[in-house]
Amino acid sequence: xxxxxxxxxxxxxxxxxxxxxxxxxxxxxxxxxxxxxxxxxxxxxxxxxxxxxxxxxxxxxxxxxxxxxxxxxxxxxxxxxxxxxxxxxxxxxxxxxxxxxxxxxxxxxxxxxxxxxxxxxxxxxxxxxxxxxxxxxxxxxxxxxxxxxxxxxxxxxxxxxxxxxxxxxxxxxxxxxxxxxxxxxxxxxxxxxxxxxxxxxxxxxxxxxxxxxxxxxxxxxxxxxxxxxxxxxxxxxxxxxxxxxxxxxxxxxxxxxx
Amino acid sequence: xxxxxxxxxxxxxxxxxxxxxxxxxxxxxxxxxxxxxxxxxxxxxxxxxxxxxxxxxxxxxxxxxxxxxxxxxxxxxxxxxxxxxxxxxxxxxxxxxxxxxxxxxxxxxxxxxxxxxxxxxxxxxxxxxxxxxxxxxxxxxxxxxxxxxxxxxxxxxxxxxxxxxxxxxxxxxxxxxxxxxxxxxxxxxxxxxxxxxxxxxxxxxx
Numbered sequence: 419x420x421x422x423x424x425x426x427x428x429x430x431x432x433x434x435x436x437x438x439x440x441x442x443x444x445x446x447x448x449x450x451x452x453x454x455x456x457x458x459x460x461x462x463x464x465x466x467x468x469x470x471x472x473x474x475x476x477x478x479x480x481x482x483x484x485x486x487x488x489x490x491x492x493x494x495x496x497x498x499x500x501x502x503x504x505x506x507x508x509x510x511x512x513x514x515x516x517x518x519x520x521x522x523x524x525x526x527x528x529x530x531x532x533x534x535x536x537x538x539x540x541x542x543x544x545x546x547x548x549x550x551x552x553x554x555x556x557x558x559x560x561x562x563x564x565x566x567x568x569x570x571x572x573x574x575x576x577x578x579x580x581x582x583x584x585x586x587x588x589x590x591x592x593x594x595x596x597x598x599x600x601x602x603x604x605x606x607x608x609x610x611x612x613x614x615x616x617x618x619x620x621x622x623x624x625x626x627x628x629x630x631x632x633x634x635x636x637x638x639x640x641x642x643x644x645x646x647x648x649x650x651x652x653x654x655x656x657x658x659x660x661x662x663x664x665x666x667x668x669x670x671x672x673x674x675x676x
Numbered sequence: 677x678x679x680x681x682x683x684x685x686x687x688x689x690x691x692x693x694x695x696x697x698x699x700x701x702x703x704x705x706x707x708x709x710x711x712x713x714x715x716x717x718x719x720x721x722x723x724x725x726x727x728x729x730x731x732x733x734x735x736x737x738x739x740x741x742x743x744x745x746x747x748x749x750x751x752x753x754x755x756x757x758x759x760x761x762x763x764x765x766x767x768x769x770x771x772x773x774x775x776x777x778x779x780x781x782x783x784x785x786x787x788x789x790x791x792x793x794x795x796x797x798x799x800x801x802x803x804x805x806x807x808x809x810x811x812x813x814x815x816x817x818x819x820x821x822x823x824x825x826x827x828x829x830x831x832x833x834x835x836x837x838x839x840x841x842x843x844x845x846x847x848x849x850x851x852x853x854x855x856x857x858x859x860x861x862x863x864x865x866x867x868x869x870x871x872x873x874x875x876x877x878x879x880x881x882x
Contacts, residue, residue, distance in 0.1 A: 662798065
């Protein structure tokens with residue numbers, strides 16, 4: 419049986435773009451119907467009853483009507499507005515990165531409940547005390563796994579020997595780790611420190627609770643981020659836009675500290 | 677194969693349809709309708725429209741101070757001696773100035789950013805007129821900067837980013853209040869708007 423003409427579902431607003439005089443097209447990650455575009459009519463007017471409920475990153479209950487080209491939002495109510503994210507630019511930039519990444523990885527109208535719950539959980543943890551960048555790294559790992567791109571971190575993708583606690587290599591093109599002898603000659607592979615490998619493995623299996631207790635030195639955090647970012651860019655075949663803004667905020671923060 | 681709708685028309689007509697189609701909010705049907713409307717229009721009126729378009733492109737520039745669109749530089753607001761020069765109101769687009777001026781309640785100067793930070797679309801601070809704002813703050817005697825970007829996600833992100841940059845420079849940095857719209861219904865308000873309306877409540881007049 420197909421989707422009824424009018425249906426109700428829970429959704430997280432991933433992004434929005436303006437359309438026409440006062441409308442917006444929202445990209446929603448719905449719980450029951452996966453990612454889809456929906457038109458929100460008149461939400462750019464100050465008198466709109468829906469605009470406050472449909473801000474990006476909001477989790478809300480929406481009533482959707484199937485239209486000719488896309489769903490139309492008939493009603494909505496906020497379930498969770500993640501207000502602390504909106505009041506802190508560092509948190510907000512990371513949350514936008516998380517939303518953009520979900521948007522890029524999700525196929526349209528393919529149910530993705532696990533990804534939905536992951537994003538919801540991630541947005542909650544970005545509000546808390548955990549290191550926001552580590553939260554993102556764990557999110558990236560889980561998202562890759564849900565999308566079917568879980569990187570191999572236990573064996574060498576060249577000769578299949580188990581990875582030892584030494585300097586190894588990480589190859590985005592191969593999709594994971596390479597031992598020193600296989601990695602040295604592979605184009606695009608980068609050195610991966612023993613500690614770097616440990617952190618990557620931990621991110622793959624740890625829960626957010628465990629991540630919260632984690633405290634790793636900046637150089638190691640950078641290494642891990644570099645590997646994950648290059649792997650994601652390789653899978654998506656493009657850069658993630660919001661990453662540039664996160665990077666900029668970090669640079670400006672460092673300049674202020676000096 | 678489907679014939680392209682404009683190929684059946686004469687070449688100049690097809691060209692005009694194509695040009696209209698480039699405008700925001702104008703689909704293929706509207707472009708055709710506008711074109712055929714123009715065909716029936718008296719020649720003088722059509723010429724006036726064409727000249728108006730050319731004049732806008734030739735004479736309108738950005739004000740060197742506030743970055744608003746203007747035909748004289750500095751613009752009339754920046755040049756006026758009746759405006760309060762200690763206040764700058766920062767807006768996203770030139771149209772926002774028209775809205776604020778219509779309210780008649782603001783007498784200070786403006787600054788147009790020409791956009792808003794939108795990380796997911798790859799629009800960063802470097803694409804806005806932020807450097808120009810900073811240099812105004814360094815040279816002019818500004819005591820207050822009012823951030824009047826839209827109260828949506830991108831507008832708030834831009835306001836927060838600007839606050840970080842502007843605070844160390846000295847002026848008081850304020851944000852437009854947000855709350856319930858005039859003519860709105862309390863029961864339909866979202867939590868964020870309601871809590872802001874409560875936070876910003878004022879002593880009742882009467």
